[in-house]
Amino acid sequence: MIRYLHRRLFYILLSYLFFLSDVVIGQVLDYSTKVKIEGEKRITEKSLLIQINRKEENWLSNVTIYYSADQKFDLVEAYIIDSNGKTVRQLKKKEITTRSDISSGSFYEDDFIKEFTLQWNTYPYRIKYTYHVTEKDFVYVTRWYPTFFTGVATLKSSLTVELPATYKTSMDYTDDLEYNIQKKDKNQILRWEKKTSKTVKSEVFSPPLLELLSHVHIVPVEFNYGVPGNSESWASYGKWHYALNSGADLLSLSEKMKVNDLIAGVTDKKEIVRILYHYLQDNTTYINVAIDVGGLKPYPASYVCQNKYGDCKALTIYMKALLKHAGISSFYTVINSGSNIKRVNKNLPGQQFNHVILSVPIDGDTLWLENTSNSSPYDYLGTFTQGRYALLVDKDHSRLITTPKLELNDVLEKRTYTFALNEAGSGTVNIDKNLKGGAFESYCYYKRELNEKEQKRKIMQDLDVKKCEIEEWEIKHTDRDRKDLNVLLKARCFDQFRKVGKMNVIQPVPMKIPSFEKPSARKNPVRISFPINRSDSIIYELSGLERYTTELPDNSYIATEYGKYEERYVQNETGVIVVRRFQLYAADYSRASYNDFFSFIKSINTIRKQSAIILTYNK
Known part of the structure; x- marks a missing residue:
């Protein structure tokens, strides 16, 4: 009887949930x-029972299943159940579509997608589907x-x-x-x-x-992927990678001759690396094949010699082969890419990575080469791969390493705005943005990959001065291996004052500060994967300043364990200068410390709300 009651209560509860379509x-x-x-073989079966309560949830009926060419896929069942528990529709084979999973930047990928829709016109309803993947x-x-x-x-x-x-x-x-x-x-x-x-x-x-x-x-612990492997330690797992890549770093004869010509007479090893890295950037194209689903074995260097394109694995093997022919050792290094660092479980050796770079030790130093980017400087990791664990593949000496972190100076963004305004608040503004870090990486990409129209659109999206029209602009990167660049703009501007009686109120150009959720709404911890460091100088050259009394906000300075913020105002004979500096330190901050973290951000926003410059006309 108790078992019956428990079962009965379960079904009552389930039915209750099933019919609350206006709530659940x-x-x-x-x-x-x-x-x-x-x-x-590894055989994986997945089975899902999904309830859809209203029209707005019909996106749940669109089923997408990813698999790769080396996997056997079988759809076991797929059908719709109405609110009475009756099967009202079975999926037909002709309703299933299969397509290649082509993503941006890809010519071809050997990953596929099965898609189908299980949609009904009365609510609530359920969908059920089951499939097998064998590999x-x-x-x-x-x-x-x-x-x-x-x-x-x-x-x-x-x-x-x-x-x-x-x-x-x-x-x-x-x-x-x-x-x-x-x-x-x-x-x-x-x-x-x-x-x-x-x-x-x-x-x-x-x-x-x-x-x-x-x-x-x-x-x-023991596996066979291309060649036998072992994951008892990072050393043994790296040794498997080494064996998997064995023989792949061989160039064609014509490519060897090209390398000989490029480095003829050059004896400095770092300069040889620079020359060959530029050659790779200028003569190959990256295509996107994800490590996790697109295979772990790289195409050989000879493939890139012939086709002039490859994924991160192929291009890294190719770069390794170029250096090998030049007599320089380098190491295939697998890593997690992305500006938001994904943690590696050090206690579970195995496949936890999605990208490959090349490390090149020379004379006690290590050069780092990102081989998928045509716009990155030589020896630059950037926000994509900095400050995280990676597996350096060195046969029996393979090991986890940590890539260098971006420090505050490596990500400094300096913006200078010089306004020349008449008494109506109109005039000109010259903007000089000296950028490092993530902003630098974005503009490097824009300059190399986008046409002028698209570049200007990106600059307009990033423009933080209201009511202005750009007359001239330039993305100035004087040396492809510099790790900073300048974005220069000249613009006409209008209505930079807000009139309040006899007062002209200037609201300085806002500094870019991340906006965080209030503590009552925040659920997750905070991860700042690399520091933020910004410095703005806003210069207002004001006509007829002698006819006005100037009221400036108070100077402010905040220093906490999370970062710093400073705001200073200076008046001179021709105008007002505003200087702002903001730093947010790289770290993981727990949810328990979020209130204090948010207080720091909130204090900055309080200061910013009180940043108006007031010019009062003297009779």
């Missing part, structure tokens, strides 16, 4: 994943997250992993999951379950969302 948003009712290692080449057993959609609640999720009893693995999982292990014949069955997985959403400067989710990561 769409939900993943059940998300099941089963992984089985069978001989040399022979793999370097992890599973990387599982119980949350299927980050913005949609998952009411129940489970992972079942069936392994031979002798199959050795390393694993990491969060302790909020229910876990048990059983034996079945000669196999062991591992199971994790979670009820009501939380939804997560991106917030300003939050860590990557996957870091905030519950997870199970399982890696085989």
Whole structure:
């Protein structure tokens, strides 16, 4: 009777949720994943039961499944269930489309997408689909997250992993999951379950969302991907990478002759690296094939010699081959790319990376080469790969390393605005932006890859002076290997004063300060992956200043463990100068410390609201 009542209450509750279509948003009712290692194969089954309560949630009925060419894909079932629990539509084979997963910057990719739609016209309804993916080449057993959609609640999720009893693995999982292990014949069955997985959403400067989710990561100690491999340590895993790449760094005869011509008479090794890096940048094109799904084995250097394009793996092997022919050693280095640093689990050696760069040790120094960018300076990592763990592949001596961090001076953005205004608040403004860090990287890309019309559009989007018309502009990068550039603008401006009776009020050009959520709304910790360092000088040359009494805001200075902010005002014979400096330090800040962090940002905003310059006309 008790078991019956529990079951009955469960179905009552489920039915209650099912019919509250005006209250409950769409939900993943059940998300099941089963992984089985069978001989040399990994078979993964995923099954989802999703509830859609109203028209606005029909996007949940559009199903997209990613897989690669070396995986066998089978759709087991796909159908719609109405509110009475009746199956009202089965998906037909002809309703499934398959296409190549071509992304921006790609010529071809061997990853594919299966797409279909399971949509009904009465609400609520449910969709159910199950599919298998089978593959022979793999370097992890599973990387599982119980949350299927980050913005949609998952009411129940489970992972079942069936392994031979002798199959050795390393694993990491969060302790909020229910876990048990059983034996079945000669196999062991591992199971994790979670009820009501939380939804997560991106917030300003939050860590990557996957870091905030519950997870199970399982890696085989012994595996075979191209060549046999071992993940007992980072050294053994790197040795596998080394073996996988073996023989790939060979150039064609014509390419060797070209290298000989390029470096003839040059003896300085760093200069040789610079020459060959420029050659790579000027003669190859990057195409995007993600490491995680596009394969881990690079195309050989000879492929790039012939085709003049490649993904990060191929271009890095090609650059390595150019240096090898010049007698310079270098190391294939796998890393996570992106301005928001994704943490590496040091205790779980294996595939945790999505990008490749090249490290070149010379005379006690290390040069770093980003081989996918045609606009990056030589020996520059930038916001994309700075300050994080990477695996340097050096056969038996492979190891985790840390790439150099961007320091405050490396990201300094200096903006100077010089206004010449008449008493009506109109005139001219000259703007000189000296940029480093992320802003520098963006404008390097604009200058090299965009036409003049598109460049101007980007400059207009970045313009922070209201009511002005650009007359001249220039992106000035005097040397391709400089790690800063200047954006120069000349513009006519209007109505820079706000008239209040006899007063002219000037609101100085606002400094760019990140806007953060209030503590009551913030859910995630803060990650500042690299520092922010900005310095603005605003010079107002004002006609007829002698006829006005000038009232300036107070100078301000804030220094905290999170950063600094300074604001100073100076009057001279011809006008007013405003100087602002803002620094935000790179660090991870916990949710518990967010109130103090936000107070720092709030104090800055309070000062900025009181920054008006008042000119009062004297009779």
